[in-house]
Amino acid sequence: MAYRWTNDLRRADVTPESLWLNRRQVIAGALGAGALGTIASPAMAEALKPNSWEDITSYNNYYEFGTSKEDPATNAHMLNTSGWEIEIDGMVDAPGLYSVAALTDDLTEEERIYRFRCVEAWAMVVPWNGFELKDILDKVGVQSGAKYVAFETALRPDEMPGVRYSVLDWPYREGLRLDEAMHPLTMMATGIYGKPIPNQNGAPIRLVVPWKYGFKSIKSIVRITLTDEEPPTSWNMSNRREYGFYSNVNPEVNHPRWSQATERKIGGGLFNRRQPTLMFNGYGDEVASLYEGMDLSKFF
Amino acid sequence: MLIQLINSGLRKIPTWVLYILLPIPGILAIVAGLTDNLGPEPIKELEGELGEVAIKLLIIGLAVTPLLHFTRINLLRFRRAIGVVAFGYVAAHFLTWLLLDVQLLSQIWADILKRPYISVGFVGFMAMVPLAVTSNNWSMRKLGQFWSVLHRLTYIATILGGLHYIMLVKGFQMEPLVHMAIILAFLVVRVPKWRRSVQASLRGLPDKVLRR
Helix, strand or coil, rough: CCCCCCCCHHHHHHHHHHHHHHHHHHHHHHCCCHHHCCCCCCCHHHHHHCCCCHHHHHHHCCHHHCCCCHHHHHHHHHHHCCCHHHHHCCEECCCCEEHHHHHHCCCCCCCEEEEECCCEEEEEEEEEEEHHHHHHHHHHHHHHCCCEEEEEECCCCCCCCCHCCCCCCCCCEEEEEEHHHCCCEEEEEEEECCCCCCHCCCCCCEECCCCEEECCCCCCCEEEEEEECCCHHHHHHHHHCCCCCCCCCHHHHCCCECCCCEEEEEECCCCCEEEEHHHHHCCCHHHHHHHCCCCCCCCC | CCHHHHHHHHHHCCCCHHHHHHHHHHHHHHHHCCCCCCCCCCCHHHHHHHHHHHHHHHHHHHHHHHHHHHHCCCCCCHHHHHHHHHHHHHHHHHHHHHHHHHHHHHHHHHHHHHHHHHHHHHHHHHHHHHHCCCCCCCHHHHHHEEEEEEHHHHHHHHHHHHHHHHHCCCCCHHHHHHHHHHHHEEEHHHHHHHHHHHHHHCCCHHHHHHHH
């Protein structure tokens, strides 16, 4: 069932450029009524203008292709995504190997314009195309004891020059609690700006969890496992103190090496200003209830 | 023979040439930033670029003595220019961080005090200030033997710079470790000479400083 969640923004709001001003007024209104009762400033409305295709596809963290921001755009063409299959296993009724088409063909593709906040304190706004993860999981039948979903990125040393180095313990792994995975904001993206998602952004299919730091939104997924235990996740394994399992965007919980109170939206030039980071990346209305009663400074 | 040729060639190059050539990568990066040619996040790009040239120049500065020692190629004349320009890069790197990246004055002090990688970088920068200030002939004459003792701060500044680089990356990355390995290698080859000069200065230094 598509459209469980309604975009603040639609594609019509993105283009043509001449309409940006109008759209900003729409957003300003929406935000005013939105999360945390914040009053929308012009800067915040500006922050919801989607980044250009160029920005989104040339500034990436995808360490399998190298650790600098431009490495993925340079090297990701080596990844062969044809005949891609995703193994779905664990506590599901219909485990097996699925093609992307088999998982998504009968679902309605949606466009969702989400804020994207990297743990490194930069941000962008991306118009994703894709499907709610819930619809995909419903298709394979999640069994009643399952509590978590684990994801794995492809590991192909011949196509991924970055995995020669043990920057992380490959393959890249991520995980969500089942209620987070089933949340209508959580999506599996196969496109950006209505085009197939480029390799450097996680082709052919990736997770998008807009209220968590970007590294949770795992790319080029080859395996999804339903489990009853919290799965190990790559950055948490690499540095427990710096990267928690939850990694919800939270301006009050700083990274040990830098503040998370502010962020800079990329694409703003040499004199770009920082702007305040929003709790749950601005999706508090939708997701705060998932964490009720939890100490978010402990479960960061 | 070849070495003599190289050295006599090097002697023909005036040192001011380095003050023109070495800043070029930094100036190009700044121009690229101002003309929107540094990618989607020019602030971080500029900051990183300036920092990287800085650490490389510091390493080249450290290489001058071992190069002379092991190959007899003499770059001593150029070492001041290398050091002064390296300081310029570190200062530009620091200002980029301060003015363009962090922007908030209250945040700057908090970061310097609270974030170890920034503290380390900042102390390294501070260690270079007296070196830049005394990088002229007058200071050299005035300070005499103390000048070369003071300028051993270069070693501290370079190690701190390398450490700053290691501490700021995410995950296990090779590049900063390779830089640090080179820094340590250039310092280790100095150890035998130091042992001699420390013994010498322990005997001779205090009264020489007092005499001034």
